Every structure is written in structure tokens, then in C-alpha cells.
């Protein structure tokens with residue numbers, strides 16, 4: 289049996305350290321916004337190459353709070369637009385609509401990311417920002433996207449929930465835009481033992497606003513200049529994340545090794561493999577996503593061979609019931625085809641070459657009904 293993502297096994301590698309971190313917090317008597325959060329924010333900002341890191345409760349809040357801060361500071365109005373890829377996880381879109389902004393859903397490029405050539409046609413006078421998602425762990429085409437945003441005066445927000453450590457020419461995802469949102473949900477490349485997230489930015493003013501917004505809008509205790517929320521990163525998760533951060537680069541290297549085996553050895557006329565746009569550092573393989581017109585049959589075959597798979601994702605945001613009123617009329621054929629055809633194979637740090645080859649053999653031996 290090859291599990292999709294054995295989190296217990298991944299965290300067991302650091303069982304003693306994580307237990308010690310939990311005890312450190314327990315014994316400190318300080319559980320919210322204390323020394324562990326401050327230390328993690330400094331360590332994560334340094335690792336990512338950003339001036340600031342602001343810990344928040346989860347990845348969705350990271351994106352939502354940045355857009356909220358910009359909307360207020362820049363005087364954006366309800367219904368102003370934010371461009372985003374149509375084939376993203378729904379959180380990217382929820383962050384936009386939660387702020388009463390309008391998502392402009394753009395079809396992706398061949399790498400499942402925002403297509404810089406599609407931005408011009410989607411631009412309207414009400415567009416205020418671009419939300420670029422580094423989907424599946426692959427850095428988007430940040431050169432042309434950054435250039436486009438600069439030329440048109442748009443804010444650039446990166447959704448790095450799947451792309452911790454992905455880099456283009458040595459610069460990490462999350463250090464390109466005006467701000468970036470990270471998730472440390474347990475299954476991400478850097479994961480806590482529960483919900484956690486962060487914003488990175490080089491902007492002092494935005495960092496200052498977010499530190500208040502996440503804490504009821506309060507810069508100074510019991511003094512509220514703005515209406516904030518409670519979206520704080522817990523000390524215990526910051527402590528776990530500090531233990532795990534030093535492993536991310538090595539883990540990503542292991543993910544690349546497994547991905548290389550899949551890319552070199554999976555050979556099937558009905559299966560297409562993911563493309564890599566940049567150098568080896570540009571992809572951290574949060575997910576290894578193959579495509580087939582007969583995806584469901586392949587998934588059944590793999591399950592019968594003991595290989596667990598998942599779908600990322602089965603339904604695109606514009607086809608979700610909750611967005612029927614907003615997007616019900618939209619036709620996005622490329623995005624819809626992606627959701628019908630994608631299948632994610634098991635891949636995790638610590639997976640052996642032998643296990644990867646079992647997956648390869650299972651795929652290659654598939655003969656559809």
C-alpha cells in the first residue's frame with residue numbers, strides 16, 4: 289500500500305524535537321503572540337528573502353487580510369477587480385469575494401499557472417490587483433507578471449500556499465509581489481500540526497497594518513484604530529514550524545528526486561506528465577499531477593494496485609454551488625478540462641525510490657477498460 293501523504297511518518301522524523309517544542313511552550317506560560325511567533329517570523333522572513341513576515345491563523349486569512357488592508361489604504365471600492373487563475377483552490381477566490389471585490393477568472397498557461405499573455409485581455413479600468421497562485425508548487429512566470437503589474441499600477445499578491453521554497457534565479461516565491469500569503473496547513477511543504485499561515489512583504493506600512501489587523505485591529509492593547517479580526521498564529525504552532533523550517537529545503541530536494549523518477553519513467557500513451565517551465569529550483573512538487581482523459585479509470589486501477597491518489601481539484605471554483613450566482617454563466621473550457629482530467633500521485637519527503645517505482649509500474653501497466 290502506497291499512501292498519498294503519510295503525515296504521521298513525515299512528522300515522526302522529528303518526534304523528539306516536536307515534543308520538546310511543545311513542552312517549551314507549555315512550560316513558558318505564554319501561548320499567543322509571544323517569543324516563538326516573533327522568532328519564527330524573523331526566521332521565515334530571512335529564509336524567504338522578505339523584509340517582514342506576519343504570522344496569522346491560516347493561509348486563507350493571510351490572503352484575505354492583505355486584500356483588506358490594500359482596499360482600505362488605497363481606497364478601492366466594492367466591485368473593484370482582482371485577476372486570478374480560474375483553476376485555483378477555492379481559497380484564492382474566497383479571499384477576493386470576502387472583501388467584496390470581484391474575481392476576474394483567467395484561464396491558465398500550460399503549467400497550470402497565471403498566463404501572462406492572458407492578462408492584457410482581462411484588464412479593465414476597475415482592476416486593482418493580480419493574485420498569482422504558484423499552483424502545485426511551481427513558480428509562475430513572475431518576470432512578465434511583475435512587469436505587467438508595474439506597467440498598469442496593479443498590486444501583486446502571491447498565493448504561496450503550495451510553493452514554499454520554489455525559486456526563480458535564486459529568488460523565492462513570496463518575494464516577488466507586493467505581498468504573499470503562505471499556508472502552513474499540515475499537508476503543505478512546510479506544515480504545522482494544525483492551522484497556521486503567514487504574510488510576507490517588504491512594505492513596512494502593510495506589515496504594521498497586518499500586525500494590528502490580525503489582533504482585533506489593535507496596535508496598542510485596548511486601543512483600536514481599525515476594525516480587525518482575531519487571526520493570530522499560536523505560539524505552539526510557531527514553535528513546531530521553527531523545528532520544521534530547517535528541513536524544508538532538503539525535503540523539497542527529496543520531492544524533486546521522486547518527481548524526476550516519475551518524469552523519466554512514467555510512459556503511457558493515455559497519460560500526460562506535468563511540464564516544468566523554469567530551472568529545477570522553480571518547482572517544489574507540492575503535488576505531482578498527471579492528466580488523462582480516462583482519469584477515473586486510472587484512479588480505480590491504481591487503487592486496486594494499492595496506490596492512493598487524490599484530485600486537485602474535482603470542481604473548479606466557478607462551478608461550485610456557492611458561486612453559481614456570481615460565475616454561473618462563465619465558460620472556461622481549459623479550466624474545466626483540467627478538473628476532469630487531473631490525478632495527483634503520491635509524493636512526500638521520505639518516500640523511497642522503490643515506492644516511487646511501484647507507482648511507476650502501476651501507472652505503466654494500466655490498460656483501460
Ligand SMILES: *Cc1c(COP(=O)(O)O)cnc(C)c1O
Pocket residue numbers: 346347348349376377379380421447449450470471472473483484485
Ligand atoms: C491550502 C491553500 C490555501 C489556504 O490555506 P489554509 O491554510 O488552508 O487556509 C490557499 N491557497 C491555496 C492554493 C492552497 O493550496
